[in-house]
Amino acid sequence: MDQVAKNLAEVLERIADAASAAGRDPSEVTLVGVTKYVGAAPAAELAKAGCRYLGENRPQQLWDKADDPAFASLDVDWHMIGHLQRNKVPRTVALSSLIHSVDSERLLAAIDKAAAELGKRQPVLLEVNCSGDSSKHGFTADALKEFVPKLDEFPTVDVLGLMTIASGDRQLSTAADNFRELRTLRDELQQVAPQGVELWELSMGMSGDFEIAIAEGATLVRVGSALWQGVDLPPMG
Ligand SMILES: *Cc1c(COP(=O)(O)O)cnc(C)c1O
Secondary structure, rough: OOOHHHOOOOHHHHHHHHHOOOOHHHHHHHEEEEEEOOOHHHHHHHHHOOOOOOOOOOOHHHHHHHHHHOOOOOOOOEEEEEOHHHHHHHHHHHHHEEEEEEEHHHHHHHHHHHHHHHHHOOEEEEEEEOOOOOOOOOOOOHHHHHHHHHHHOOOOOEEEEEEEEOHHHHHHHHHHHHHHHHHHHHHHHHHHHOOOOOOEOOOEOOOOOHOOOOOOOOOOOEEEEHHHHHOOOOOOO
């Protein structure tokens, strides 16, 4: 088995173990394989090894990979996980099955409009800045309590849940606090969300903390570096 497939099997096993340890069904947790460190060929290897959901944090890189011939015969779903500028919305909506990183009302409005123009519905998550780190994007908890009741003003997006990036200081206790906070906030928002907005998904956890995130209720984990360890990567571009 090549290294990418080996890494994928290992990460999937760790996800299953973490879910079982938390008394959860492993099928409740979906792996998003983050391909931002690699070019199209290794990313396609990951997809061939069985990782269907691929995440990119820069729109241009998502567009380039999605259009790359390496993916022509592969069935993959692209997830936008990083900051999205409004002028990059139409192309990103055309190519993404889930946008994790909606961090403002104006961005959600732009996505709603682009989806309507394309005649598709666009699943999204709302990004929450749990760590209070001002360099990070995302809604505050208070802003979301005001905003979520108004989500029916955006009829072409499906807001499936919340996303966060744990505090950058890498103290795992802090990550657990951030993840618990996201789940608690989600539970509160479910009480005020419009009919039909279930906010089921929690996108949280990366290579360094996805097991902690699963213990706290993650339904989507975004894992990059753990999948590329020891992989011989050709130069990008
Ligand atoms: C890069 C990135 C990840 C993956 O991080 P790793 O630590 O490499 O697993 C997850 N989420 C977002 C938003 C990212 O930009």
